Amino acid sequence: MKYNLIIVDDHKMFLDGLLSILNSENDYNILLTAKNGKHIAKYLEINPDEKIDLIITDITMPEMDGIALNKIVKERKSNIKTLVVSMHNNPDMIDNLIEHDVDGYVPKNAEKEELLKAIQTILGGEKYFSREIKDIYMENKFSKKKNEEVKLTQREIDVITLIAQEFTTQEIADKLFLSKHTIESYRKNLIAKLSVRNLAGLTKYAMKMNYIQE
Amino acid sequence: MKYNLIIVDDHKMFLDGLLSILNSENDYNILLTAKNGKHIAKYLEINPDEKIDLIITDITMPEMDGIALNKIVKERKSNIKTLVVSMHNNPDMIDNLIEHDVDGYVPKNAEKEELLKAIQTILGGEKYFSREIKDIYMENKFSKKKNEEVKLTQREIDVITLIAQEFTTQEIADKLFLSKHTIESYRKNLIAKLSVRNLAGLTKYAMKMNYIQE
DNA sequence: ATCAATATCCCTGAAAACAGGGGTCTTTGT
DNA sequence: ACAAAGACCCCTGTTTTCAGGGATATTGAT
Numbered sequence: 508m509k510y511n512l513i514i515v516d517d518h519k520m521f522l523d524g525l526l527s528i529l530n531s532e533n534d535y536n537i538l539l540t541a542k543n544g545k546h547i548a549k550y551l552e553i554n555p556d557e558k559i560d561l562i563i564t565d566i567t568m569p570e571m572d573g574i575a576l577n578k579i580v581k582e583r584k585s586n587i588k589t590l591v592v593s594m595h596n597n598p599d600m601i602d603n604l605i606e607h608d609v610d611g612y613v614p615k616n617a618e619k620e621e622l623l624k625a626i627q628t629i630l631g632g633e634k635y636f637s638r639e640i641k642d643i644y645m646e647n648k649f650s651k652k653k654n655e656e657v658k659l660t661q662r663e664i665d666v667i668t669l670i671a672q673e674f675t676t677q678e679i680a681d682k683l684f685l686s687k688h689t690i691e692s693y694r695k696n697l698i699a700k701l702s703v704r705n706l707a708g709l710t711k712y713a714m715k716m717n718y719i720q721e
Numbered sequence: 722m723k724y725n726l727i728i729v730d731d732h733k734m735f736l737d738g739l740l741s742i743l744n745s746e747n748d749y750n751i752l753l754t755a756k757n758g759k760h761i762a763k764y765l766e767i768n769p770d771e772k773i774d775l776i777i778t779d780i781t782m783p784e785m786d787g788i789a790l791n792k793i794v795k796e797r798k799s800n801i802k803t804l805v806v807s808m809h810n811n812p813d814m815i816d817n818l819i820e821h822d823v824d825g826y827v828p829k830n831a832e833k834e835e836l837l838k839a840i841q842t843i844l845g846g847e848k849y850f851s852r853e854i855k856d857i858y859m860e861n862k863f864s865k866k867k868n869e870e871v872k873l874t875q876r877e878i879d880v881i882t883l884i885a886q887e888f889t890t891q892e893i894a895d896k897l898f899l900s901k902h903t904i905e906s907y908r909k910n911l912i913a914k915l916s917v918r919n920l921a922g923l924t925k926y927a928m929k930m931n932y933i934q935e
Numbered sequence: 936a937t938c939a940a941t942a943t944c945c946c947t948g949a950a951a952a953c954a955g956g957g958g959t960c961t962t963t964g965t
Numbered sequence: 966a967c968a969a970a971g972a973c974c975c976c977t978g979t980t981t982t983c984a985g986g987g988a989t990a991t992t993g994a995t
Contacts, residue, residue: 518735519832520742520806524734527737542830616732618733619734671921673922706919707884707923711928721925
C-alpha cells in the first residue's frame with residue numbers, strides 16, 4: 508500500500524523536480540499538487556475521509572502560505588504529517604512552524620537523498636529537521652532569551668506600523684482616534700522596549716517583522 | 722548534433738527538476754551543473770574552446786550570482802547564450818540583465834512548456850522573455866522616467882547609510898568630520914530627492930538599496 | 936575657459952521628537 | 966477578588982528635525 512502525498516508549491520518547475528524525485532520511488536502516490544495552501548485547505552474540507560499521509564509544502568505562496576497551511580492542517584487534521592521544503596530560513600517562520608507541530612523542514616538546496624530521508628522519517632512517525640534548520644531554531648531560541656522576549660501588544664504594533672509608514676505623531680493620533688500624547692507614549696515605550704535609538708530603529712524593526720512590506 | 726547546456730542553480734531540488742525536464746528532450750546535452758557562477762566562470766576559463774550553447778542560471782546564488790555570471794559570460798564569451806530562470810522579479814535585476822544582453826528570462830513558476838519554448842527560441846538566435854518579465858521591465862523604465870532618475874552621490878549614500886544606522890545628526894557629523902549643518906542639508910536634500918517624509922522613509926530607502934543589511 | 940554638479944557651511948523659525956516623570960480605567964488571569 | 970498588564974491621557978523642558986532660504990570652493994566635463 509502506497510503512501511498518499513500532497514505537494515504544494517507555486518513554482519511549477521520546482522514541482523516538476525519534486526515529482527520526478529518522488530515518482531522514481533515506488534512507495535509514494537501523489538494525490539494532488541497545488542499552487543497555494545487555499546486549494547489544499549478546501550480539498551481537505553471537501554474530502555474529510557480520504558487517507559492523506561503527508562503534505563509537502565513551500566512557505567511563500569500566494570493567497571495562503573505554508574505557515575498558515577501548516578497551522579490549519581495541524582488544527583483540523585492532526586493525523587496528516589507536514590513537511591516544509593523552502594529556501595527561507597527566517598528564524599521566526601521556523602519558530603512558528605515548530606510551535607505549530609510541523610513534522611519536518613528541509614531547505615530547497617538539500618540533496619535529493621536528504622529529502623527522501625526526511626519523508627521516510629516523517630512517515631515512520633518521527634520528526635525530521637535539517638541540521639541547518641535546527642541550528643537556526645536553537646540560535647533563535649538562545650538569542651531570544653538574551654533579548655528577554657520582546658513582545659509587542661497589538662496597539663503597539665499598530666503604532667509602529669504607522670510610524671514606519673512615515674506618518675507623523677499627529678497623523679497617527681488622528682488615524683487611531685487617540686491623543687497625540689498617547690502616541691508619544693507608545694513611541695517612547697517602543698523605543699525602550701526594542702532597545703533602539705530613534706525612528707530609524709523602529710522602522711527597521713517594523714520591516715524585519717514584516718509589519719510593512721515596501 | 723545536440724546542443725550543449727550548462728545549468729547553474731544552488732537549489733539541488735530545482736536542478737533535479739530542470740534536469741528531468743531537459744533529459745526527456747533529445748536535443749540537449751547537459752555538459753555541467755553547478756551551485757554558483759564562480760564554478761562556471763572558472764570552467765569557461767579552463768576550457769576556452771569547448772562548444773557551449775546555453776547557460777541556464779538562477780539569480781540568487783552564493784559566491785557569484787546570476788547577474789555577475791551573465792555579465793562575465795557576455796563580456797568574454799558573447800557567443801554563449803544565457804537564460805535566467807528565477808523567482809525574483811526585482812526590476813533593477815531585470816534591468817541589469819537586459820542591459821548586459823541576457824538572452825532570456827523565465828520565472829520559476831512558469832510552465833515546463835514555456836521553459837522549453839524559451840530554450841528553443843534562444844537557441845534559434847532570438848531572445849525570449851516571459852510576458853511577466855517584459856511587463857516589469859517596461860513598467861520600470863516608464864516609472865523611472867517619471868521619477869527622473871534619482872541618483873545619489875557617494876556622500877549622500879554615506880549620510881543616508883549612517884542615518885539608517887540610527888546615528889544622530891551630530892554623530893554623523895563627527896564621523897564624517899563635517900559640520901552638523903552640513904548633515905542637516907544632506908538630510909534635507911535626501912528627503913526631497915527621494916520624495917519621502919522623514920527618517921522612516923530614508924531608512925526604508927536605505928534598506929531597499931541594501932545600504933544596510935539588518 | 937566655463938559651466939554644472941558636488942561638497943561644504945550657515946541661519947531662522949516652526950514642528951516634531953525625546954526623556955522622564957505623572958496619572959486613570961478596563962481587561963484578564965488566577 | 967485582586968493584581969498585573971494594557972490602553973489611554975497629560976506635563977515640562979530639551980533636543981532634533983524640517984522647510985525655507987542663503988553662501989563658497991572644488992572638481993570634472995565640454
